[in-house]
Amino acid sequence: MxxxxxxxxxxxxxxxxxxxxxxxxxxxxxxxxxQRAGSIYMGRIVNVLPGMQAAFVDIGLAKNAFLYIDDLLPVHIDKQPKIKPSITEIAEVGQTLLVQVTKDPQGTKGARVTTHVSIPGRWIVYMPDADYIAISRKIDLDAERQRLKQLAEGSLLPGEGVIIRTGAVGQSEEDIRDDLQNLRDLWSTIQSKRDEVHAPAQLYHDxxxxxxxxxxxxxxxxxxxxxxxxxxxxxxxxxxxxxxxxxxxxxxxxxxxxxxxxxxxxxDELSRSFRRKIWLPSGGYLIIDQTEALTVIDVNTGRYTGSIDLEQTVFDINREAAIEIPRLLRLRNIRGIIIVDFIDMNLDSNRLAVMDNISLAVRKDRSKTVIVGWTKLGLLEMTRKRK
The missing domain is CATH 3.30.420.40 (ATPase, nucleotide binding domain)
Structure with a gap:
């Protein structure tokens, strides 16, 4: 429950x-x-960096936002040029454009923005210029995926795109169409504001x-x-x-x-879960260190001594950590690259079981989490989507 x-x-x-x-x-x-992430602004380009294929955009925050060329080219891959142009060909200082924040300012870095607008609703994510349909991977029933795809195909206007969210499973055609129309109306309101403001200015916040x-x-x-x-x-x-x-x-x-x-x-749970050192029920513990680039999680046996042999002791702790780590990622909202240093295991079957445990646990997460796999150094590499 x-x-x-x-x-x-x-x-x-x-x-x-x-x-x-x-x-x-x-x-x-x-x-x-x-709220910054998801907010939409009229911004003004203040610097173009051809060596980085990026531009800095003033959106009215303390630090200028970062716009990479891929977030400036058309969102649909079929509409992109076969050879990526220099950013100086499509962006210039003083140019105004509508952008959406995809990543909040963090540390010394400003927000990251895109021209590919997406507005989440209850059942769908509306993308006014995407021209494609995507369906959540968590919807695994083929019949339901086909029903939702056909519904979207019959509802979208030319050039529009949507992502069907997991919650859309079982929802009526009327409810999903209403959600789409509400988002379409919201987008029209945002567009009407862009002609009434001077950049930089906020047009919409989540x-x-x-x-x-x-x-x-x-x-x-x-x-x-x-x-x-x-x-x-x-x-x-x-x-x-x-x-x-x-x-x-x-x-x-x-x-x-x-x-x-x-x-x-x-x-009490907040106090325990946001510390650097997190104790596991068995007596083992985790050490969580975060940097701007990545997060490293170290698994340790701690006070747990086991009862059979060293391999089983290590496996027990690693399996417990594999269940707890996804919960902590959700709770602490840890995103980006995540490296887990599990205790070394000799048996491939145990390594596979630990990865299966963590793969199963991340399915409960609303943010997309990808288990990349074991590195040559025996570290488990994973990523959690930034929003």
Missing amino acids: KQLIIHCAPELIQAALLEESRLVEYDTQYPLDS LDLLPRLVRDVITDEVKEVWMNNSKIYEDMKQLLRKQNPSWRGRVAFYDRKVSLFDQFGVT
Whole structure:
């Protein structure tokens, strides 16, 4: 069973998703915080770098955004030139263009932007200029994939594209068409604004936390939604009434003296899960080190001594870590390149079993995670999509 716990304080809203009482996702929003990833801007090119095939774009943030040439060429591969041109042929200083943030500013780096706009809805992701249809890989029933593809083909206008989200499985034709039309109307509104503003200017920002939770997190699997603020409680009921009237009965108001997060064990779990050193139930532990380029996770036996032999002891710890690591990636929102240094195993069957365990665990993640495989040094390489 999944539970969504929303704790509201005067200057902060926190959301925690529990699966079988274990914390797996965490998100926050400050009242003055503005969502960057997904936001759409009218930007102005301030520098073109042919040696990097990139340009810097002023979108009104503290640091200029980075635009790579692939994000400037047509999104559909059939419309791209066979030989990639120099960026100086298609971009110049002072040029204005509509861009969307794909990666938030991080450290010394500014945001990354693209001209390939995509706007997520409840059942689909709308891409006004993509001219193709993609279907979530998590939809594995051939008949359903074919139904959704045919529905999209019969609904799109020339040049439009969509990605069918996992949640679209079983949804009616009417609901999916309504989702498409709402996104199409939103895109028309964004386009009308571009002629009314002077770059740099924001044209659209992704949804605030509550609507985003309704859109992306709350599904039939979420049986309870708890919150401790009466206004947020009423707002959530209204949002769910529009989305799915049958879900309104799952919303519950919490008014006890004990903190909502304390009541569900979220406070303690957050404290444990965001440390550099993470203890495993058996007595082993993980060390997590993050840099701008990648994240390294080191697996250690710790206090666990096993009971059979060294190979079995190592395998037990590695298998436990393989289940826990995907949960921590979701919870800490770790993205990009991830290297896991499991304890060395001698048996190929054990290495295969550990990779199977971690591959199975990442299927619960809404962000695309790819298990690349073992390197020659015995490290497990994986990537988690940045958004």
